[in-house]
Amino acid sequence: MKLFEHEAKDIFRIFKMPTPPGGFAKTPAEAKKRAEEVGKPVVVKALVLSGKRGKAGGVKFADTPKEAEKCAEEILGMRINDLPVEAVLIEEKLDIQQEIYAGITIDRNERKYIVIGSAAGGMSIEELAEESPEKIVKMHVDPSLGFQAYEAREMAISMGFRGKQINQLGSFFLKLWNIVDAFDVELTEINPLILTKDGRFLAADARLNIDDNSLFRHKDIIEKLKREPIEQNERERLATENDMAYVELDGDIACICNGAGLTMATLDAVSVYGGKASTFLDLGGGADAERVERGIEIAMMYSNVKAILVNIMGGITRCDEVAKGILSARADGDIKVPLVIRMVGTNEEEGQELLNKAGIPFLKTMEDAASKVVELVKEVA
Amino acid sequence: MKLFEHEAKDIFRIFKMPTPPGGFAKTPAEAKKRAEEVGKPVVVKALVLSGKRGKAGGVKFADTPKEAEKCAEEILGMRINDLPVEAVLIEEKLDIQQEIYAGITIDRNERKYIVIGSAAGGMSIEELAEESPEKIVKMHVDPSLGFQAYEAREMAISMGFRGKQINQLGSFFLKLWNIVDAFDVELTEINPLILTKDGRFLAADARLNIDDNSLFRHKDIIEKLKREPIEQNERERLATENDMAYVELDGDIACICNGAGLTMATLDAVSVYGGKASTFLDLGGGADAERVERGIEIAMMYSNVKAILVNIMGGITRCDEVAKGILSARADGDIKVPLVIRMVGTNEEEGQELLNKAGIPFLKTMEDAASKVVELVKEVA
Amino acid sequence: MAILVDKDTRIIVQGITGGQGTFHSGAMLEYGTKIVAGVTPGKSGEQIHGIPVFDSVREAKDARDATASIIFVPAPFAGDAALEAIAADLNPVVLITEHVPVKDEIRVIAEAKRKGITIIGPNTPGIITPGAKQKVGIMPGHVFSAGEVGLMSRSGTLTYEIAAGMTNAGIGISTAIGLGGDPCVGLTTIEAVKLFEQDKDTKALVLVGEIGGDAEERAAAYVEKNYDLPVVGFIAGRTAPPGKRMGHAGAIISGSTGTAAAKIKAMNDAGIAVAEKPSDVARLLRENM
């Protein structure tokens, strides 16, 4: 679950992590009011769950409340990385001495949390890693001890800070770790973390992603945020409700399979034969007829779909159930485009017999099926 | 910091640990009201920071609010183990199937937390340990992992529970651990933990001691409880404020020394010569003249004191400072009883000279000093 | 011979009384797996498919002399179940459950490492040694035939697809391991390669990877330096777009890392023959063995 900047900062404040004064606005008039409350020049930022909003024009500076209102007007209603901007954050414009990067995420190779910092903040950590990897400081967190205050200070020291800033920045990193630990955070970034000219460290930006698998432990946060955990379109929401993995792509062939690896491999096979997938739809293990039908329904809701490829490797999933689901979807009139079926494994013969009776062809290998569906789409076009 | 039962239960409820319905009352009228709110037969319990209040008559049962009022009247104003009862707790009288013991404390030999349970609750764990040690189940907590849910269930299994009670009681132990971990608890006991006839587990009693050394981390609790952390008399409070260790005993010789071990040894030496100490007063390391004077003042506030024994082994503590403190206390008229001084170590000669000039005798060994002070007390009597 | 599970492995099923646990215990027993006990707290005394159920792993292990565990416990409790298995020194511990919080995975994996125990998964189909008729997982046993090729994979059905293709081509498997589709898993690709390296009866490897992370790149580098027998690779997700999670939590291309292109290049550089389609795996094995 990705948190919006203002939501992340609400959590930061619980942990007494310094953030710039300011607030949240849904209209230009509200933005003006927030700027008045701040009483100083402000920054107006688009609240979207996407990085690089600065480059997209989603961050503007305003010297007066009037200007802030105008900036908010420009930003509200923008789309950034295809996401609509429905609110802005108004914050005091800081008097910057230095921009710093601070983040914590998971190192999947080490199977540990990793704390990352750089005195050269502002730009994306990926760019920084390519341009000046020596400016990035990393430290793994011992799973049995957690991140310690002395390690947080060592981060600050390695990043080049001295004097009382060691304790100030160390305390910042320690709080960030406490947030990660308390809220099952899988990724947090403060970029930039600002060192002001008067020597304060403040979180000017805030990215905070909570592990979706941990949300059962954090119902109180979701409650407090008063919103659904994930931003999704209708089809994505339906798939999630049905516990299916669903991703929309820019092609026209809906691939409905069982298992994430097999579904990816099916997309790849379609591409080998010159086609392009519109849909990654993993039914999961042991899908029954109803689930298969539901999957086909969801896939058909996406207007880009010109053909369907069902590819089932029956293990727990039984081919007769898959066949029943397909027949039922067809009977209900859900299938409005050409359909190619490949189905092998458990109860393969029973399934094939059902399809045979209904006069629906099927294939034995995924390569044949992928090549066939690409052919059909070309015919349609 | 020892919490009163109702305070402990407030914390229990934060962690969703089931407790009997009820509330707190400072007057018989309030007690009646609480009993009316409960609407069932109740138990009226003295709120004192002492065990064994049951034996002292501090726990009574009442079938009606009227009876509860009467019970509260009897209990309020009692003294239990020399502590005044200023409030009572009114709770629903539970329909008991079984009384259970559950506790967590620190095993100083293993340097680990230890979880303790017994299906034979109700009596004190010390008595139980003597009578039926086989009925006590103990489990150490791995410092790097903490107490796990499966261990909590193993506790319940080892205590003889089966079926869904394994999960119910396991969950109870796990919550108790979470409280211990979150609040630096050094001792908690639920005795009895009641299994009701309708199959619920409830904390009927609650003892919760927070490590005094950790209170800097728990200012919010102290704030919430709105009381001073420790129940003390005026002299104890003064000693604590001055960071001195002070214990009142039932003898008549005030022993003022530097260091806990030396103070204990001095008390013992007094006893060897047939005397009895009134006061254990450890000035701590590096006491200056002012501190010594303050110590003498505090000791003299206790009416039992018939003589003072000052025993200083000068390390960081300088004997000249000690002498100055004694002289100043004498000049201020604080010392109204015979005084024996033993003083060796750092700046011994300077200190002795100061005392010599003032005509105050002193001794070189603690044995001589102890024997002398006992003699003086006998003369006074 | 095989790795991690063989004919002497004696399995406990944690969560045996749940729907998944009961169903797959039946399937495992049918395949030939030596399940000796089940565990569901509060259900001791029951039997599932004739297997006795215990309240705790320790009781089950003591009573039935078990050596390994497979876990079907729901995600919120799966980490605790794994710690219980680790505390009882069961090895390996196969964690089938998906959606386990990553924080729990990190704790479990660290504790297992401290005790020298192998965790397989979470979010894995499990492990199978066809020659010993030991299936500790949820895979369809019949697609795996006994033989000399070690198979490791981050995905389930794709593994079955490839195993079925190998079986059809007359190529058998020593042990097949589902490593799990999560970003953090216990047994890693490179560790699996090292285990197969120690097994004298495994004569070739199939390394099925997918987008996300760099486990395949690391394994390829290890293979190039240390592993002399034939290795065939396959990478799923060549057409996956960056930033989208392709079903598995671990299958996501973030920034410039985790792309199929990088993995295929690393494999090619390491002398690993990479299949374009799953069906090519058996052919490449035949050509290289």
Add this chain to the structure above:
Amino acid sequence: MAILVDKDTRIIVQGITGGQGTFHSGAMLEYGTKIVAGVTPGKSGEQIHGIPVFDSVREAKDARDATASIIFVPAPFAGDAALEAIAADLNPVVLITEHVPVKDEIRVIAEAKRKGITIIGPNTPGIITPGAKQKVGIMPGHVFSAGEVGLMSRSGTLTYEIAAGMTNAGIGISTAIGLGGDPCVGLTTIEAVKLFEQDKDTKALVLVGEIGGDAEERAAAYVEKNYDLPVVGFIAGRTAPPGKRMGHAGAIISGSTGTAAAKIKAMNDAGIAVAEKPSDVARLLRENM
């Protein structure tokens, strides 16, 4: 010879710029202790008594080749300081600070144990080896003379009292250790006995205990079975009432455990000569050696 600290020990003082740290660093230097560095985060570049100050233990250790640490950091931060010393593999770590939360003590001691590092304290006067002129603590050095008796104690000034008595009687000390007055301490009485047992130049032991816990009973049982050289004991708190904390957090009689009577009996049973008054210790040593 001696235990834990000797002439090759090179000390870091953590918290050297604080009042206590500065004062006792001076006293230690004066005694002859090899302090090679100080640590206070944010104060690198400063000097205290000519000793360079660093921002972190790691930097100090790397720059000055230190082997051990003494900590004067205030209680809320003392646990962190100890973990920092442990992470840098300093050994022993002498934790002078009192009022350290017991939860922090438990963590620190467990982590030290995992790494095979000795923690002395917390709430200890420290450790002194008079023969090597190494005082890692706050005790008055002049009351300790060099010799062949190992001294361990849970209290400070009482130790000085007994050491002074020994010195006056012409009996010297190999190493004296303040074990610390808290209920949970790193080096325990029994572990200290074992260390002295390994030191061929320690020819007798003085075991100064006090009420609370059963460390003395355990050590006595160990002595009876394993330690052949003379041991003299002293227990403070014979007249202490149950339930009252006698200054030290660890000095409390709870229930029937922790009484002086029980400890003295255990010592007598183990053949340990128990002194009635501190001044008797030197006499008993003389009689038994």
